[in-house]
Amino acid sequence: MRVKPLFQCLLVVLLILTAGLAGCSNNQGASSESKNKDSESEEKASDSGEKITITYGTWQEDKEVDQVIKAFEETHPNIDVKKDKSLGWPWNEKLSAAAAAGKLPDVFWTFGVPTAITNGWLEDLTPYLEKDEDYNPENTFESVLKTANYDGHQYAMPHSMHAIVMLLNTDLFEKENVPVPDSSWTLDDLRKASVQLTDYNNQQFGFLNPRAYREVLPVQFDNSLEWGTWDGEQYNFSSAAYVDSQNYINTLWNEDKVSPSVYTQEERDKWYGKDKDPWTLGKIGIRYDGTWGLKGNTDNNKFNWTVLPVPGVDGYRVPLVADYVGISKNSKHKEASYEFLKWLTFSKEGWFDRKDAGVPVARSIPLINDEEIWDAYLSDEAVPEEMKEIIQLIPDGTVDPLKAHPGYTEALNIIGSMNEKFDKGEANPSDVGAEMDQKANATYEKATEELDKAIKE
CATH class of the missing domain: 3.40.190.10 (Periplasmic binding protein-like II)
Known part of the structure; x- marks a missing residue:
């Protein structure tokens, strides 16, 4: 913040400052006295047993x-x-x-x-x-x-x-004679299993909804990034990691068709029943989910299941x-x-x-x-044993920026609008990355300026 030169209108400023400081001094004293009284009142209430x-x-x-x-x-x-x-x-x-x-x-x-x-x-x-x-x-x-x-x-x-995790229906893996991967699995393993588990004629699919996976995927292509392509200073939608991650999702969706979400709501209602969850019905091999759903899966699933970390290309970081x-x-x-x-x-x-x-x-x-x-x-019955391995990854995890990162809500709107264009074939990730960088970084800079100002006041 710039300070105006004090030599301008010196006498007037001095008079204003003198009056202002006297007023501020009185107000600050009153404010401080009020805060002290509130604190003392609270302490007395506590000491006296008053609730x-x-x-x-x-x-x-x-x-x-x-x-x-x-x-x-x-x-x-x-x-x-x-x-x-x-x-x-x-x-x-x-x-x-x-x-x-x-x-x-x-x-x-x-x-x-x-x-x-x-x-x-x-x-x-x-x-x-x-x-x-x-x-x-x-x-x-x-x-x-x-x-x-x-x-x-x-x-x-x-x-x-x-933690964002992958849930696996191990009964379905066994039925289709597909080996259940361990925690060292990769994105190639995920795609291969998703394809092997998909059986359209029986309305059985390998991966519930790959597009929900977009936001956390770039960091799995480049472990130096954070959630949303953030690198500690700026967004990186023009990076190879972002482009590769979006192309991976598009391949699962458009080419492999491993998800029931590829098809219309009318078709899904016909297959599973209106408002029915195909995962709970045992018709999905892999589900992208969060640990907030562990108890619900324990209570509702009628099949054997396990939990694995979100896989990466060469190493991975758990999204939190x-x-x-x-x-x-x-x-x-x-x-x-x-x-x-x-x-x-x-x-x-x-x-x-x-x-x-x-x-x-x-x-x-x-x-x-x-x-x-x-x-x-x-030891809780709703926590799978495999959570031990995921917990070990937490210190190096990448945290969802939605509730704490300045300007991310606005950046997410930018990402969402581009995702719609990707889905309709109206844009290619490799062509719009620089534009996304510019817009998202501008939202961060603006939000940070406002935040810094609020902290200093």
Whole structure:
């Protein structure tokens, strides 16, 4: 930010500055005094045994929210938590309305951390974490943690984490006499198996929906990239990795026709029944999915299945999806809110409290790197044994930028519009990469400027 020369209109400026500084000094003192009073009031309420009530904004299902709140309140009897039922989808729009009305929840999930910072919704958690003796970033997955850290400020914490994986119907592999691959499999192995498992006459297909796989595929062609072709400084849609990944998907779809999604909804409804999932019916060999679905697959699949990492050309990186939680900048109970946030995120006690309360263990991969927690997680009936190998890949994983990377929502619109053109044969990935780079990098630069300005204010 440029500063205007002070020698211009010196006397006038000095008079304005003097008056302004006096006013600012009084206002800052009043603001500081008000904050201190709020803090003292909160501490006195806590010391006296009086309950503090905080509000919680989440898109988690009501049953699990009730379990979470009950478990927290049992171990923190001085804090009551009330779910904010006014929030819903579209999430950012609802948060914006709540903020405008001065009714942001004390603690809330955020679908876009940069958006929440730019709008002034989030408290900087850094001072709380720095004075918390229980907090050690080395006991978490720093690759995920740092996605919500901007210019050294931790504005949100990941409260859940999922891995993108491949699910394999091993019964179908056995039926078709196709060897079940191990975790060292490659993209060539995936394509070969998908073709071998496809039997159109029996409405059986090798791969459920290859096009859903597009976003995470470039990094599997070039492990130096991140999710979405990001390299740490810019997008790289003009790279060979992006072009090759899109051509791979097009081959599976147009040439190999390994997916029921290639065909019309009317045809699929005729084959499987309206709104029926061909994977659950046992008619799909390989499914691209996330670990959030492990329990559902355990409960609903009537066939044997396993889980493998997303394969690559020569090595691979596991794609990770994180969800984030923060504290309202205008909360009147920030210390109590921090206790709840801590319990939801990096507290070992909080993890076991939630487990004991019945919250499904397999719903999220633990964010706390602790042997007891890993033993409990891996012993859960909904977690396949093969998850051990995927967990080992997490420290070097690539994180979904949707909720934390500045400008990625806009970049995703650019990617999506090009995908539609690819699907219709109206564009070729090798011809439009430079244009995509220019547009996507511009969205990042604009969002970063706005974010930097908000952080410095």
